[in-house]
Amino acid sequence: MADVTRERADDPRPISYRDAVAEGIAREMRRDPSVVCLGEDIGAAGGVFKTTAGLHEEFGPERVWDTPISEQAIVGAAMGAAMTGMRPVAEIMFSDFLACCWDYLANEIPKVRYMTGGQVTVPLVVRTANGGGLGFGAQHSQATENWALTVPGLKIAAPSTPADVVGMMAAAIRSDDPVVFFEHKGLLARKGAPPPPDHVVELGRAAVVRAGADVTLVALASMVPVALAAAERLAEEDIDVEIVDLRSLVPLDTATVLASLGRTSRLVTVEENPYQGGWGATLVSVVADEGFGLLDAPVRRVAGECVPLPFADALEEQVIPTVDKVVAAVRSLAAY
Amino acid sequence: MADVTRERADDPRPISYRDAVAEGIAREMRRDPSVVCLGEDIGAAGGVFKTTAGLHEEFGPERVWDTPISEQAIVGAAMGAAMTGMRPVAEIMFSDFLACCWDYLANEIPKVRYMTGGQVTVPLVVRTANGGGLGFGAQHSQATENWALTVPGLKIAAPSTPADVVGMMAAAIRSDDPVVFFEHKGLLARKGAPPPPDHVVELGRAAVVRAGADVTLVALASMVPVALAAAERLAEEDIDVEIVDLRSLVPLDTATVLASLGRTSRLVTVEENPYQGGWGATLVSVVADEGFGLLDAPVRRVAGECVPLPFADALEEQVIPTVDKVVAAVRSLAAY
Amino acid sequence: MDSAELLALYERMVLIRRTEKAAHDLFLQGLVKGTTHLAAGHEAIAVGASAALRDDDYVFATYRGHHHAMARGATPEECLAELMSRATGLCRAKGGSMHLTKASVNMLGSYAIVGAHLPMAVGAAWSARLRGTGQLAVAFFGDGATNIGAFHEALNLAAVWKLPVLFVCENNLYMEYTPIADVTAVSRPAADRAPAYGIPGEVVDGNDVVRVQEAVARLARRARAGDGPAVLEAETYRHFGHSRTDPATYRPAEEVERWLKHDPLDIARGRLVEDGVPEETVTAADERARTVVQEAVEAAKSAPPPDPREAFTDVWADGGAAWRT
Amino acid sequence: MDSAELLALYERMVLIRRTEKAAHDLFLQGLVKGTTHLAAGHEAIAVGASAALRDDDYVFATYRGHHHAMARGATPEECLAELMSRATGLCRAKGGSMHLTKASVNMLGSYAIVGAHLPMAVGAAWSARLRGTGQLAVAFFGDGATNIGAFHEALNLAAVWKLPVLFVCENNLYMEYTPIADVTAVSRPAADRAPAYGIPGEVVDGNDVVRVQEAVARLARRARAGDGPAVLEAETYRHFGHSRTDPATYRPAEEVERWLKHDPLDIARGRLVEDGVPEETVTAADERARTVVQEAVEAAKSAPPPDPREAFTDVWADGGAAWRT
Ligand SMILES: Cc1ncc(C[n+]2csc(CCOP(=O)(O)OP(=O)(O)O)c2C)c(N)n1
Ligand SMILES: Cc1ncc(C[n+]2csc(CCOP(=O)(O)OP(=O)(O)O)c2C)c(N)n1
Ligand SMILES: [Mg+2]
């Protein structure tokens, strides 16, 4: 692991999203001794998703800590450590389990700076495996980035490519603000271009990952490849789609979205979290206010259905947005 | 307490929102022996907000149970009891503390019916004191109805009048689905017309509480009186406001909102929860899609600011929507 | 326990073992999706406890719950069909391996958030007491669950209200990949905590179905008599890794070997032999189980997939999923 | 403890008592908004513990935290200004009574979600160990907090990692209005749970500042030596109701009377007298405290309110509140 970075600099072999997580953390641990990791089975085992593989070997047990199954203690201890000079990176194995320590995410971490009048700083990262599509059922498949969006005071990262994983991990760990970092389970095995050395992707900067003139698609994490596939299909019908990868929800890069809308006048959001209370709603409400004059058509949201995640593939496909659904939504708007 | 109902039938003395909570629960406890209450200090003490006053006296300790400070056990036990023939009404003292048992609200209660293929039913109510404006600070003042909105499978009630409290409590307790019932702290002392006997207000039916032709204001709970006050002020400027009290978020009565919009062509939502991830966003996204053709102006959301709740009155006023802010938003739209 | 009963329990354990083996094989054939957490090795706990319960008692289990579902009467076919995403599955293919549930026999579910079902079991016991039915509730959980907050809240509330609920810990020495001893402050993660709630905490050989049955019967009698909850820590070991992706290389070979020799099926078989039950009788039981599971696999294989519209049923009690009016 | 030190602790306790009395009066005058949870009666715990700590040790407290803030060096003026919503308040009027914090002296906050700060204290202790500073962390909490999940998780993690953290329970016999004995399965809600984490659990007279100081000093030494965390249950009683709206009528008159006679100030004064400290010396301390608080009230009263724009600062480390780019 030690020289992965150097290797990659002159070796543009693709890196997997999974390896990018460990690489991103390792880079920061190398440059800053105050970065420490804690979580269940993250040590010698390398994490149940192998997203911390190699860290225990390289940095040892004093920097990579296995914990009991105690989500409140994990995140609460991370908070206490962050308040006292460390930069903890806490893993919550599945994002569904954020519910088990929600008090820390909702009431403690995002509020303590404000309610003490700025006396304390909480530079921590809570990393978690997010999203569905793997047949893990109702309690291990949710896209919960919208939970975090309900709470002012949390930054929210949700990268879609290995390079962004590394770059946003750097930004998240260096941030003096708390960051919830959503790693998408469905993307772990995907490979992408390796990140350059010292790669940092500032939080709050969306990426226009495909330029197009007709309709703007705004997507996040695993929905970015879905949107890209839909765009390919739509191109065959001469519908030219622009795709914005939001990359983070807070800060929310509404400027990039409104600028794209200025070019296309049509907007579809593609989000995995449920329609009710989903992040697309907040974005659409900004657009329906500030971008109203730009719109030539209704705004459409392709979102998770408002049901729990079912187990069977045939059912899960009904619930999570698919390329077909995105294509249909865009087509209907283009025709408006 | 025993004959409150009868007294009120021929005595139209106003009842407070606070008393309406206890009255609503008592009515259901009288008609259905499977209704039981549990929570912290709800028994002889009558609850810290006195919203369970009289229940312990009338129904005794076998139906009104004081618990330890164990939010997970309270709601988890309510769930187990609901699955086995009871209709528990659990109190979580402040809605901020829902975070302490969020796993039950997010992952267990709303999913168990679905993930067992419909084998079990969870007829329970989680009641909680919601909202700010009382100088209780960052951890006791939040409007968290939007948290519940992120989770498919929960019904969400948030009445604004004493009569609705009683009528919606009846509907909630009789519902075979789990209901989160938000009682607004800022409304507890307000009085209103007493509910008739056997008053039931179906969940998912918004109320048009003021008819008007120019702009539709959609509000909930404590924001309903704010919207009404704004409407009075706007009437002086000849802006005629229609006000929809949503009353529940799930089911969400989009039909009533779209119908109102058909009359006014202009929409402002008034919500106490923060703008980011607030319920107004979901409503606006429905409108920006299905009601796009009806709109003559941008849609505006007057919402809580995206900061924690500060302690000092002078600061809290900056964060929670005020009549002034609603007036300004409506005025800007009317002029559009 | 007489040998007829023991034979029946043995057969049930074999049935579970074979069903899990089938699940494993079907997984490798690509016919089971998602994940599975096999309980092979834990059978005596489910079957022994079940034998000590009334038919109407409530059972709550974890994602590692195949054995509990079957111990309470779910058939291998129902379980395998669920794992294979068939319309005939226990949960109509909406739950999967981690959520096996058979409410008709009060097996009230398998939960995949560690510890979450303990308060539910407390609530079911509370409900039983309120309704005066004399029912008991049992929560089965892993050693890892003893370090989560819900465990603490559940045990305290159960103790304060003196409810008829048993907390049965299946201590298999590991959470996922981490030894429980590395992350727990006491050596008996469940039993050593019982005094913190003023309730009995016992340890039992969880691989001996007779001992488990006896212990549960004793604690159940006590709880039904109004003397309140108890903790039973059953020592056991899982034969497979934590879940399907885990080869369990973190476990010392010597430890694995020792535990495989302490197999619940062998122990029960040994007792049957001791009781003088003829070899053929035991083999016949094995054979019956083999046949049932074989037929179950075939039946599940040929069962239809769920109707895609099933994705939009069962959110609400009215059968639907509408969130707008 | 020598009498000079005891006198200083006594004076600090008087200062706290008088500040709280002032807060109470200001509340009745409408000058303090929201709610307050007075700690009158609990002073010896904060002051005694503080006397046993290093200046750089970390303290985490609850919504009932005035005494801890002042024991660690917050001035009555800073506290009262916060309660009165003044720009000069400890938290610039953004926190209020429930969130008094003075990070400059490592008094790292008062938290209003019961039990939430216990894991934070564990984290601070972990951090101290990682940084090798020899610092200790102390979490103060109520009896009611011992039944919430975070308590359990915090104590277990602290014990497993052998961290320098002390868990000090202020057992005042009640949660809000419910006697703790009615909802807790053991009679010593904190100390009786310590064995469940393999750590020492001691009980001390929380109204005797000397005993508290001694106990904390002993447990702190142990923790700093690397022997791990401990629980200290300090028995005490609150003089007022739970919060400002509570007349506390649920408490038996006899019980109230007995505890009012066991006042921490009286006990310390008695010890001073026993030590031969002259009456006038004690009275002079009283007098000094009276003056300080009187001046604090006046200063807080004449301090300015916060700038309304303060509502939009301090969300992020850059000082602002922008959630969009
Ligand atoms: C709250 C929570 N945290 C983490 C997990 C992930 N997880 C699933 S099983 C498991 C290990 C559980 O160990 P144990 O309780 O001993 O049960 P076993 O799997 O050994 O039967 C973990 C950590 C989870 N499902 N829920
Ligand atoms: C998680 C949570 N549940 C409930 C409350 C409401 N509440 C505030 S103080 C309190 C009683 C706490 O009692 P105890 O821990 O004994 O502390 P004391 O107030 O007696 O100092 C309760 C129930 C809360 N703040 N947080
Ligand atoms: Mg285990």
Ligand SMILES: [Mg+2]
């Ligand atoms: Mg107390």
